[in-house]
Amino acid sequence: MAGSRLSVLLLISGCLQVCDLQPDLLVRRFRYVGLQKTWSEAQTYCRETFKDLATIQNLNNNTEAQQAGGRSQFWIGLFNGTWRWSQEEERDSNPSTWFKNWNTGEPGSGSCVSINKAGMWFAKDCSALNAFVCFSAETGQHVLVDQQKSWLDAQAHCRSQHTDLSSIRSLVENAQVSAVLPAQTQMNIGSLFGNLLGGSFSTSTSTSPTSAWIGLHRSLWAWSDGSGAAFRQFGLVQSNGRDDCVLMDSSSSTWFWRPCTEYHPFLCNTDVRPMMMRTVKVRMSSASADLGDPVVQNLVLEQLKKRIEDEEGREVRLNWRMQPDGQVFRREEDTAPPPVCQQEDACGTV
Ligand SMILES: *[C@@H]1O[C@H](CO)[C@@H](O)[C@H](O)[C@H]1NC(C)=O
Numbered sequence: 001m002a003g004s005r006l007s008v009l010l011l012i013s014g015c016l017q018v019c020d021l022q023p024d025l026l027v028r029r030f031r032y033v034g035l036q037k038t039w040s041e042a043q044t045y046c047r048e049t050f051k052d053l054a055t056i057q058n059l060n061n062n063t064e065a066q067q068a069g070g071r072s073q074f075w076i077g078l079f080n081g082t083w084r085w086s087q088e089e090e091r092d093s094n095p096s097t098w099f100k101n102w103n104t105g106e107p108g109s110g111s112c113v114s115i116n117k118a119g120m121w122f123a124k125d126c127s128a129l130n131a132f133v134c135f136s137a138e139t140g141q142h143v144l145v146d147q148q149k150s151w152l153d154a155q156a157h158c159r160s161q162h163t164d165l166s167s168i169r170s171l172v173e174n175a176q177v178s179a180v181l182p183a184q185t186q187m188n189i190g191s192l193f194g195n196l197l198g199g200s201f202s203t204s205t206s207t208s209p210t211s212a213w214i215g216l217h218r219s220l221w222a223w224s225d226g227s228g229a230a231f232r233q234f235g236l237v238q239s240n241g242r243d244d245c246v247l248m249d250s251s252s253s254t255w256f257w258r259p260c261t262e263y264h265p266f267l268c269n270t271d272v273r274p275m276m277m278r279t280v281k282v283r284m285s286s287a288s289a290d291l292g293d294p295v296v297q298n299l300v301l302e303q304l305k306k307r308i309e310d311e312e313g314r315e316v317r318l319n320w321r322m323q324p325d326g327q328v329f330r331r332e333e334d335t336a337p338p339p340v341c342q343q344e345d346a347c348g349t350v
């Protein structure tokens, strides 16, 4: 008893600020960037620096975006027309690097893509009727379906009978898919001559498909990060013409189509790991080392960090909290009140 009373006099205490990184928790935030950029330059900047251009999916997001943007007009991630494969893959995330094999002058205004025997691609009206090529994951083969269907019906057919409409992500795949189309012979000319000559050429009046739908299509409203575009907040005044990118006006918190080549500031998305801060009081019973020495303080901090991380099984960031007298530690004596470790400033985010 007498011994423990003595050790109380040797106790030293300080305030330790503990910031817990929440490894499984990511919170989406907006970041306003005041640089003047075209929409696609802004997209590149956001993807390199943060995550992507901002996606606004509800009224709350819209208010947050408005506040983040201050008093200005800025690009958000919505744009008109993104190409997508019906069977999407991880590696599709950057469309600018995709393999493409457009015929000269394509893609035009059509939003669904067909391939011909020569392997060239054409953007057509999605309601046009066409044969199509399905991919079967089971066999690893592309299968020509010689039935006339709209792109959507063709997709439904492939998904129910095989795996999906065929995707083409390389020259090799392009050759594999175009190979399933029948070779175009002189058949039509042959039958034409046959008729003209009144002869009995046995050429069939074959309607073998000259082109077939593949899985590529364009969705008209899309966010840069690939989110669906159900929520919209367009203002009444819209310009006409081909304005394919969306600007948010924060004074009215509405959106406008603008030409993508205009220069504006922009809003990015980013994911942050929030940190939870707590302050704990640390009491130690040895005064042999000089705890006023920052080197010693850091050594103690490292040991504590290791111990807390072992105990809690997650990463933490530690700091000593300075007392009003400029010291970290205080001798706990009966005369002096122990330091009060209050919750204070937030840790912020990483
Ligand atoms: C937008 O709304 C979603 C769904 O409520 C939310 O998870 C996300 O954090 C919001 N984004 C921003 C940047 O506030």
Ligand SMILES: *[C@@H]1O[C@H](CO)[C@@H](O)[C@H](O)[C@H]1NC(C)=O
Residues within 6 Å of the ligand: 080, 081, 109, 220, 241, 242, 243, 244, 257
């Ligand atoms: C979006 O793109 C389609 C197809 O290119 C076009 O018909 C339409 O007018 C565009 N919309 C706007 C608002 O520019």
